Amino acid sequence: MYLVHLHLGPHPAGLRLPEDTASVVAGAAPDAAFLRHATVHAGDEPALGLFLSAEGPEQAQTTARLVWWRAVAARPELGGWPVLGTRLALTPPDRTHSC
Numbered sequence: 001m002y003l004v005h006l007h008l009g010p011h012p013a014g015l016r017l018p019e020d021t022a023s024v025v026a027g028a029a030p031d032a033a034f035l036r037h038a039t040v041h042a043g044d045e046p047a048l049g050l051f052l053s054a055e056g057p058e059q060a061q062t063t064a065r066l067v068w069w070r071a072v073a074a075r076p077e078l079g080g081w082p083v084l085g086t087r088l089a090l091t092p093p094d095r096t097h098s099c
Helices: 021-028 057-074 076-080
Strands: 002-008 035-041 047-052 083-090
Touching (some): 002 057, 047 057
Antiparallel strands (some): 035 047
């Protein structure tokens, strides 16, 4: 399980993300995205927290972007917030070492 933060820039008109953004994102995720939970960190520097099952960190970050753009397709006004980047906030423990 990975937690990916998708960082968004401010809206050009100074708007805040809609309150239902997390549910729009969750509803737009394809079944294959393995999205387990979505949360929104609103404010001047908005971000989405996406808990994803993925085979690796690159796949998790790519999937986070895919889910966001599917949400924008479903709710075009979300496209007013530019994507600044993604960051892994939580990764699975390294299972290659035994205790």
